[in-house]
Amino acid sequence: MLSKRQRQHLIRDVVTASRVGTQSGLVRALRDLGCDVTQATISRDLRELGVERKRDEKGGFRYVLGTAEERRDPEVACSRMLEEFSTAVLAARNIVLVKSEPGTAPGMGRVIDELGHPDVLGCVAGDDTVLVVTTDDAAARAVADYFIGLGG
Amino acid sequence: MLSKRQRQHLIRDVVTASRVGTQSGLVRALRDLGCDVTQATISRDLRELGVERKRDEKGGFRYVLGTAEERRDPEVACSRMLEEFSTAVLAARNIVLVKSEPGTAPGMGRVIDELGHPDVLGCVAGDDTVLVVTTDDAAARAVADYFIGLGG
DNA sequence: CAAGCGTGTGTATGCTTATGCAGCTGATCA
DNA sequence: TGATCAGCTGCATAAGCATACACACGCTTG
Numbered sequence: 001m002l003s004k005r006q007r008q009h010l011i012r013d014v015v016t017a018s019r020v021g022t023q024s025g026l027v028r029a030l031r032d033l034g035c036d037v038t039q040a041t042i043s044r045d046l047r048e049l050g051v052e053r054k055r056d057e058k059g060g061f062r063y064v065l066g067t068a069e070e071r072r073d074p075e076v077a078c079s080r081m082l083e084e085f086s087t088a089v090l091a092a093r094n095i096v097l098v099k100s101e102p103g104t105a106p107g108m109g110r111v112i113d114e115l116g117h118p119d120v121l122g123c124v125a126g127d128d129t130v131l132v133v134t135t136d137d138a139a140a141r142a143v144a145d146y147f148i149g150l151g152g
Numbered sequence: 153m154l155s156k157r158q159r160q161h162l163i164r165d166v167v168t169a170s171r172v173g174t175q176s177g178l179v180r181a182l183r184d185l186g187c188d189v190t191q192a193t194i195s196r197d198l199r200e201l202g203v204e205r206k207r208d209e210k211g212g213f214r215y216v217l218g219t220a221e222e223r224r225d226p227e228v229a230c231s232r233m234l235e236e237f238s239t240a241v242l243a244a245r246n247i248v249l250v251k252s253e254p255g256t257a258p259g260m261g262r263v264i265d266e267l268g269h270p271d272v273l274g275c276v277a278g279d280d281t282v283l284v285v286t287t288d289d290a291a292a293r294a295v296a297d298y299f300i301g302l303g304g
Numbered sequence: 305c306a307a308g309c310g311t312g313t314g315t316a317t318g319c320t321t322a323t324g325c326a327g328c329t330g331a332t333c334a
Numbered sequence: 335t336g337a338t339c340a341g342c343t344g345c346a347t348a349a350g351c352a353t354a355c356a357c358a359c360g361c362t363t364g
Binding site: 174175176191192194195196198199205213 | 349350351352353
């Protein structure tokens with residue numbers, strides 16, 4: 001008998017590697033890998049792992065690992081993104097410019113949108129720059145400071 | 153009897169505004185709003201709308217609108233958003249202004265971004281307005297016409 | 305008009321997932 | 335040691351969702 005932790009790890013692997021879309025399918029897959037367990041347990045495991053069931057492109061179902069972003073508080077997500085990828089945060093007039101590693105700006109823009117910050121009107125992400133438009137000049141400075149505080 | 157389109161619009165509203173987590177709950181909510189329909193139809197509607205069922209923070213379920221990038225065809229997504237939520241599309245210089253129902257602009261902006269239209273440099277979404285910046289004046293007119301064709 | 309087709313819907317039902325309950329196991333503590 | 339408790343699991347079943355089928359309606363075409 002595998003431990004709960006091992007089993008859940010296995011579930012992650014199976015879900016990542018194959019296209020299983022039902023819990024009974026998962027039960028079978030796990031049995032083939034030497035882990036005998038029932039659907040009820042799988043149900044609870046999937047919940048604990050944050051695995052989601054989505055439609056795939058052909059209309060069938062598929063379990064997928066929840067993305068990091070979906071699991072987190074938006075502010076935490078934003079904080080991590082800023083810590084990891086931002087290279088500069090500047091305020092200019094009512095615009096905040098967030099410079100980031102090449103290719104990371106769209107994701108950065110997304111988490112910034114997710115924040116739902118009241119002073120942020122919206123943002124435009126290029127490849128390595130996010131332009132955040134705020135309500136006014138003071139708001140831009142405040143938002144920039146906020147981003148810097150978050151890890152930018 | 154409401155049209156399918158109206159009903160689906162209503163479903164979006166209900167899903168956005170309240171925390172309904174079952175299809176029968178949705179059936180009740182819609183009945184209260186004067187739309188009599190069965191669970192089977194809701195099931196099909198949710199699929200067509202790309203609505204997802206997720207755990208909320210307290211362990212219960214909740215339906216949520218899928219994000220733009222999770223939908224298959226960006227043009228279809230954009231078209232739906234425009235049809236349902238836009239109230240005006242205007243071109244001014246190299247800017248296209250898309251006016252929309254209050255609160256819908258951020259979503260609208262996202263699907264417009266998703267389009268990856270070559271003449272669109274980026275956009276900024278407020279609460280009920282999306283500002284789309286295009287390469288030049290002619291592009292703005294072309295893009296505005298394109299949006300109008302899509303259902304704006 | 306009639307036939308044929310596509311779309312939308314409800315009904316009934318099957319499929320899938322969630323969960324109450326009880327039993328087991330291992331840890332802790334007096 | 336025995337009592338107690340928490341965590342994990344399976345079983346049985348409830349809750350919830352998807353869909354095959356049949357029918358109705360509107361459109362098109364000959």
